[in-house]
Every structure is written in C-alpha cells, then in structure tokens.
Amino acid sequence: MRLCVLGAGAVGSAVVELAAEHGHVVTAFADSESAVVDADGIDADAVLSKKREEGVVGDADPESVFDADYDVLVEATPTTLGDAEPGFSHVERALADDRDVVLANKGPVAERYADVRALEAESEGTVRFGATVGGALPILSTIEDVGPSRVSAVYGVLNGTANFVLSRMAAEGLDYEHVLAEAQDLGVAEADPTFDVDGTDTALKGVIVANVLSEGETEYTLDDAEVEGIQELSGSMLDLAAEDGQTIRLIVEVADGAVRVGPRLVPENGAVAPSGTENAVQIEADYCGRLGITGQGAGGPETASAVLTDVERLAD
Amino acid sequence: MSEVRNDVQAYTLRLELVDEPGELLRSLQPIAEHGGNLLSIFHERGNVTPRGYIPVEVDIEATPDRFDNIVEGLSEAGINVIQAGTERYSERLTIILSGHLIETDLSDTLTQIEATRNATVTDISLSAPAGSIDVSSARLQLAAESGSTEDVLSAMRDIADEKDLQLVEPLTVGGRA
Incomplete structure (x- = not known):
C-alpha cells in the first residue's frame, strides 16, 4: 500500500521507518510546517535525519500531501480535544477522496465518532483506529473479533505513565511528586504529563472503546466520562492498600453504557495491576468469559506496528 | 448433589x-x-x-x-x-479515604457509613504520617449486603464529597468486588 503519513512525532516517524519492512511505500510525509512527496517512495532515512537535524521533513507545503498518490492516510498528529482539529479535517479530506484512513490520533474517534462514521459511510474509504487504544495491544481488534455486542465490560490500565508512577510509589513508598520527577528524568513521563496523570488520556481511550461497543447507538465524547486523576494520591495510601494485599492503579471501566476513570483498589498481583509502563486490559464477553491482554502498549515503534497492522487489514 | x-x-x-x-x-x-x-x-x-x-x-x-x-x-x-437467609453482609469491600480525616471527625464518618444500613465497618487502618492536623489516610474494610455493592459505594461517594475527602474505590466492574 502507498501511505501518506501526517505527523512526524514518535509514532509518525516510526511508521515511516518501519513501512518498507512491512512491504509498504510512503509516498507523502508531513509535519505541521513542512512536507515531502515522492510518488516512488520517500527516502525514509534521509527524511528522518533531516527532521532530526533541521526540524523539517522536506521543502514542500504540508497541503501538497493530499494531492499525492496514496492509498491510506496515516493520521499521527497530536491528539486534540473538542473539535479534534486538525486531525479531523485530515480524515475528512482523505475520505472525500475515497482513501482509507488509519488513526494513531485519538481525537477524531474520541470526540467526533459519529461525524467520522458518517463521513466514512459516504466514502469508498474505511477508517481503522486500533492503535488509539493500548498501542500495540490488540484490544480493539479483539473486541471486533468477539463482536462488540457480545462484550459486556472492558476495564483495566491504559496509560503507561500513570501506571509507572503508581507502581514505583507502591514499590518504593515514595510520594507522587518525587516519582513523577523521576519518571520525567527517565523519559517515561513527558515534560507536561497532565493528560497522563489527570486521567484524560485514559478516558479518551475508554470513550473510544465505548463508541465501538455501542455500535452507533450512543455517541460518547470525553464529556461523557467520569474522570479522576492520580495527582492527589500519597505513598501512605499505597502502603495502606499493600497491607491488605492490594494496590492502587489508574483504571478505566467501560460497562453499562458508562465510562469511568479513576484510581481503584485492585489485587496486588492481579490481572489489572501490571508493572512499570505496561498496560493491562480485561475484556468480558458472553460465552468466552474474561479475556486478558497485557503488555507494552505505547511507544513510537509499538504504536507504529499497530498502525501497520491496521494497514495490513485494509489491504486484505 | x-x-x-x-x-x-x-x-x-x-x-x-x-x-x-x-x-x-x-x-x-x-x-x-x-x-x-x-x-x-x-x-x-x-x-x-x-x-x-x-x-x-x-x-x-x-x-x-x-x-x-x-x-x-x-x-x-x-x-x-x-x-x-444467611446472606446478610456477604460481600467484602475495601476502600481508602484520604484528607482531613481527623478534623472532619472520623468517628462521625464511621457512624454515617453504619447509618447507610446496608454496610458495616469491620476493620480500619489509619495512617497519619504528619500528625492529626494534616492529611491522613485510612483503609476501611466494609461488609456489605449481598448485591448492594453499588449502593454502598454510592453512599461512600456522598460521604466523601460532603467531607471533601478523597475516596479510592475498589474495582467492582464485572462482578469483581
């Protein structure tokens, strides 16, 4: 497949780097300021080093990528709330040209799911967004395979940064501020980790799951989620939990048409208390009971591999 | 059988x-x-x-x-x-409350929980690292009537809201109390 990759952050860059290995060609690549277009396929190494050294991917206008020859638009620009722009407009333009879309950006399917589905219905193109929930973990594809109507609940840990902070607090008896600073030094937490620790990122993923489960009956956005973060937790609260064989994790619960995110007491070595930056999700489904998916979810190459898996599925 | x-x-x-x-x-x-x-x-x-x-x-x-x-x-x-039958208080729930527990009268908090009628406090563990005037935390073990977990948690949320305490709930989705 010929890919047009928008966004040159960790995920977009990793998609460009790994595309050839998966048998795909990147014909257009853009960040917010610049673009490079080549119908024969861009030179990934050259473009990525240009991005690292000069801060741009090429000399072309970012707008020019939409005129390129491509089959699949990979939307990997930063997630934005509310109108989900500019990601949403990118999806709109690709679908208007009857191209497929693979999202790494959560905004369009978390904040404007019905709009995206309506545009998709008018188009020959298809939208896939497996990478938006749990990165490389096959959470949405498992729900798709089981059948959304047979899934009664999805819950677990979907933010590696918050999980890292809580597992360190529990292991070392340290307070939140201390561990967060350490996580930033290690590069686990971003310079501005607000969305990770206040529950917003986890809630967006929960909302996407809720949208998939509702199969168009109800549209969910971030406003429909009940969200509480981990900023107020102290080391002594984790100590109290440990005395009882439990720990605290930032958990999303999608069940009975509601999305709730907040710190929850869970069994210390249980299925939804992964260590470090891992994610862990349980899917409850009719007939097959509880399915567990655990692993390293986020990260550039991990999420890029999920994007390329979606591209494969479109090719089938 | x-x-x-x-x-x-x-x-x-x-x-x-x-x-x-x-x-x-x-x-x-x-x-x-x-x-x-x-x-x-x-x-x-x-x-x-x-x-x-x-x-x-x-x-x-x-x-x-x-x-x-x-x-x-x-x-x-x-x-x-x-x-x-014999099913009264058959579900065990653990919660953690944090905030100005002592200043907001911990014994009154416990009395309010008991007053919800479908739960009783069976164990409490208090941690007040900075003394009684500062923020402290408590782990409460509750015995709840069968099937009333959601009611009990909802009552806990009200009590925590009223006293401006932080409540950490147990994960109960999917029947795991």
Whole structure:
C-alpha cells in the first residue's frame, strides 16, 4: 500500500521507518510546517535525519500531501480535544477522496465518532483506529473479533505513565511528586504529563472503546466520562492498600453504557495491576468469559506496528 | 448433589416495605409464586425505620433453588430485601479515604457509613504520617449486603464529597468486588 503519513512525532516517524519492512511505500510525509512527496517512495532515512537535524521533513507545503498518490492516510498528529482539529479535517479530506484512513490520533474517534462514521459511510474509504487504544495491544481488534455486542465490560490500565508512577510509589513508598520527577528524568513521563496523570488520556481511550461497543447507538465524547486523576494520591495510601494485599492503579471501566476513570483498589498481583509502563486490559464477553491482554502498549515503534497492522487489514 | 439441593430449609427474610396499602400482600406474592411455604410473618407496623420504611420479617420454608427464585422475584417486584437467609453482609469491600480525616471527625464518618444500613465497618487502618492536623489516610474494610455493592459505594461517594475527602474505590466492574 502507498501511505501518506501526517505527523512526524514518535509514532509518525516510526511508521515511516518501519513501512518498507512491512512491504509498504510512503509516498507523502508531513509535519505541521513542512512536507515531502515522492510518488516512488520517500527516502525514509534521509527524511528522518533531516527532521532530526533541521526540524523539517522536506521543502514542500504540508497541503501538497493530499494531492499525492496514496492509498491510506496515516493520521499521527497530536491528539486534540473538542473539535479534534486538525486531525479531523485530515480524515475528512482523505475520505472525500475515497482513501482509507488509519488513526494513531485519538481525537477524531474520541470526540467526533459519529461525524467520522458518517463521513466514512459516504466514502469508498474505511477508517481503522486500533492503535488509539493500548498501542500495540490488540484490544480493539479483539473486541471486533468477539463482536462488540457480545462484550459486556472492558476495564483495566491504559496509560503507561500513570501506571509507572503508581507502581514505583507502591514499590518504593515514595510520594507522587518525587516519582513523577523521576519518571520525567527517565523519559517515561513527558515534560507536561497532565493528560497522563489527570486521567484524560485514559478516558479518551475508554470513550473510544465505548463508541465501538455501542455500535452507533450512543455517541460518547470525553464529556461523557467520569474522570479522576492520580495527582492527589500519597505513598501512605499505597502502603495502606499493600497491607491488605492490594494496590492502587489508574483504571478505566467501560460497562453499562458508562465510562469511568479513576484510581481503584485492585489485587496486588492481579490481572489489572501490571508493572512499570505496561498496560493491562480485561475484556468480558458472553460465552468466552474474561479475556486478558497485557503488555507494552505505547511507544513510537509499538504504536507504529499497530498502525501497520491496521494497514495490513485494509489491504486484505 | 440433587438430594442436597432439594432439601427444604427454613429461611428468614427481612424486608422493608413502603408505608402504603397493599404492600404487605404484594411482598408475599413472589413467595407464593415461587413455591415458598409461609411459616410466620412479623409485621412491625409501629416501628418505622429512619428512612420511613416498615420492617417485616417473614419466615418461610423452601428448597435452596426456590429460595433463590423468591429473593430474585422480590427484588424484581421492587421490594427491599434487607436480609435473605444467611446472606446478610456477604460481600467484602475495601476502600481508602484520604484528607482531613481527623478534623472532619472520623468517628462521625464511621457512624454515617453504619447509618447507610446496608454496610458495616469491620476493620480500619489509619495512617497519619504528619500528625492529626494534616492529611491522613485510612483503609476501611466494609461488609456489605449481598448485591448492594453499588449502593454502598454510592453512599461512600456522598460521604466523601460532603467531607471533601478523597475516596479510592475498589474495582467492582464485572462482578469483581
């Protein structure tokens, strides 16, 4: 497949780097300021080093990528709330040209799911967004395979940064501020980790799951989620939990048409208390009971591999 | 196994009825419908609960299967089942509260939890690293009536809101209390 990759952050860059290995060609690549277009396929190494050294991917206008020859638009620009722009407009333009879309950006399917589905219905193109929930973990594809109507609940840990902070607090008896600073030094937490620790990122993923489960009956956005973060937790609260064989994790619960995110007491070595930056999700489904998916979810190459898996599925 | 399940046993049901004509009769219908044998009824008409309900104690005989159906039938009919056989307080819940626990009167907090009537505090562990005037945390173990986990948690949220305390709930989705 010929890919047009928008966004040159960790995920977009990793998609460009790994595309050839998966048998795909990147014909257009853009960040917010610049673009490079080549119908024969861009030179990934050259473009990525240009991005690292000069801060741009090429000399072309970012707008020019939409005129390129491509089959699949990979939307990997930063997630934005509310109108989900500019990601949403990118999806709109690709679908208007009857191209497929693979999202790494959560905004369009978390904040404007019905709009995206309506545009998709008018188009020959298809939208896939497996990478938006749990990165490389096959959470949405498992729900798709089981059948959304047979899934009664999805819950677990979907933010590696918050999980890292809580597992360190529990292991070392340290307070939140201390561990967060350490996580930033290690590069686990971003310079501005607000969305990770206040529950917003986890809630967006929960909302996407809720949208998939509702199969168009109800549209969910971030406003429909009940969200509480981990900023107020102290080391002594984790100590109290440990005395009882439990720990605290930032958990999303999608069940009975509601999305709730907040710190929850869970069994210390249980299925939804992964260590470090891992994610862990349980899917409850009719007939097959509880399915567990655990692993390293986020990260550039991990999420890029999920994007390329979606591209494969479109090719089938 | 079927022999055991067919054994008729005596059960006590504690119900709370709305103070309206016909409620007692309505509460007995599921028992009759599902094959329970009525032994006695103690209708405490003059003894209204703090929430304005009338407590009723019903002794019946039934097989365990039928008894389960009776309790389910009562719940479906919207009858408040406070105690069913030996099932009272069969669910264990752990919560953590954090904030100005001492200043907001911890014993009053516990009294309020007890006053919710479908839960009782069975254990408490307090951590006040900076002394009684600062933020402290407590782990509370609650015994809740069967099936009332969501009601108990909702009451906890109200109490925590009112006292400006942070509540960490247990994960209960998917029946894991």
